[in-house]
Amino acid sequence: MAVMSTSTVHRVAMISVHTSPLDQPGTGDAGGLNVYVVETARRLAKRGIEVEIFTRRTSAGLAEVAPMAPGVVVRHIDAGPYEGLSKEDLPGQLCAFAAGVMRHVAISPEGHYDLVHSHYWLSGQVGWLAADRWNVPLVHTMHTMARVKNASLAEGDRPEPSGREIGEEQVVRAARWLVANTDAEAHDLITLYDADPSRVRVVPPGVDLEVFTPGSKSAAKEGVGLPSDAEVVLFVGRIQPLKAPDVLVRAVADMLLANPDRRKRLVVPIIGGPSGSGLERPRALQQLARDLGVADVVQFVPPVSRAELAQWYRAADIVAVPSYSESFGLVVLEAQACGAPVVAAAVGGLPTAVGDAGVLVSSHDPAVWSKELAGLLDHERSRLELVDRAVPHAAGFGWEASTDALLGVYENACRGGQGDALTSMLLEDVPAAPIP
Structure with a gap:
């Protein structure tokens, strides 16, 4: 049961273009990102914060709006054919996806969302437009980065395209806050993408300690x-x-x-x-x-x-x-x-x-x-x-702690705040570097 929120954040639009939180992790493009979105959304809702997750419709049988948990709904947006599109094909559908998101929000009252949290660079491109249109802050989580992946490719694996690198640079500049999973990821954002250290916050993901427990x-x-x-x-x-x-x-x-x-x-x-x-x-x-x-x-x-x-x-x-x-x-x-x-x-x-x-x-x-x-x-x-x-x-890595820290980022973003003492302490020794 949701509790009454004392937060200044009341409703969040999460964007996950290329993979739905309803998908089974472990196949297709569903993995840790899906788990992250599901677990944080559920726990934000338990704190009294409504979460609406926008993702691409991949089947005609998917309802336009699908409840995921109390206080959390998934909104399926039409953008391109339902089947046959790979993740690499999706940049060509971002305009259609963004238009679908805009059409939904056009019937909502002004100030419907307090902020946008986008996941992965494709979502960041849509989140950038949505946050600008709605005049709310954009919080972005990369999850993976092209330049990091390309620096450590498996033998025979193909590199990420330059278009992705450019898109990631744009999202880094557009976001008010960038959420990194670890200090190492924060370092990569700063040194490889010239991110402003004062806008990077480290929030480690978690684990569901009620499901994943020791046993015989x-x-x-x-x-x-x-x-x-x-x-x-x-x-x-x-x-x-x-x-x-x-x-x-x-x-x-x-x-x-x-x-x-x-x-x-x-x-x-x-x-x-x-x-x-x-x-x-x-x-x-x-x-x-x-x-x-x-x-x-x-x-x-x-x-x-x-x-x-x-x-x-x-x-x-x-x-x-x-x-x-x-x-x-x-x-x-x-x-x-x-x-x-x-x-x-x-x-x-x-x-x-x-x-x-x-x-x-x-x-x-x-x-x-x-x-x-x-x-x-x-x-x-x-x-x-x-x-x-x-x-x-x-x-030490429960999702409750992750959600508390993420909510702190949201609060700061809505207040227009920049990096706090924790962020500065984590990143003060990491010099910014030119984009290679």
Whole structure:
């Protein structure tokens, strides 16, 4: 039940053009951004703040307005054909999307929204226009950035286009506040996009501590259909080169080459669906597993509900996150909240998410990953030490704290305020740099 809000913010327009908060995370373009929008919107509504989320209609069967939670509605906007458009095609539909948003608000009273919060650069382009038209502040969260992704591409992956970089620059200049997930992301905004440090605020994402909780490993293994003595190395995420599931598959092959007896127990579930450039060859990872002779060990599991996902985390002996780039890495916190040790690439926001409760790997060499994974599997005491640290670490990242901090940004934006002492303290040592 919503409480009466004492905030100066009463109604927020969130914009998520390319992916709907109603979509299942783990496939297509649905991922951490979706989780972020859903969790913050729900909690803002519980504080008495109405949230309306604008997203593109992708099916004729979708209602124009879909309630998502008490105080939260999703508004589907027609912009281009319902099917057949990739994320890369959407810049050509931003005008149509913006027009649809404007038509909706034209029948609303002046001052209907207190601010606009856009997610990802495509939404930022629409949010820029909407905020200017409605004379309200624009708060923007990048989630990912082209220049960061292009600096750490997987082999064979295509770079983000220059049009995206230009669009991101424009959104950075237009937004009154930029919300970064970590200090590292704030640094990237400042050094790669020349963002004003006084307009950047670090608000770490969170984890649902009611869904993702510790539990019995043996019961979890039984619940997901795994043998009680299985050694489980779990991957959760969209299947695309950026997430590097191929690094894990190659590492598994190396592990089995070094220790053939491990094949009797090792299980490597990969939970997720093809996304991004991975859609061009949706069965490539399965073929790689066959080519390397590990198809009997690697299991491909479609995206699952959050409750079932928590069971998979509890069943895992290790959760592997080998991504080439991550603005944060919600999978890390979800796994840790369930008591699972994490081995992750030392990139982007992953060091912040992992903290001292996991292992960071400064390489994407499968041989290096093989040694790290095998070493941890062979030393139960080391794993248990990580488990002891994992749950308390994740507990420090609840969505309630994230929403409190985000609401603070909203309040400041509506008052016309600039950076506060916290922002200045976080960023005072980060020099602005020219855009390369």
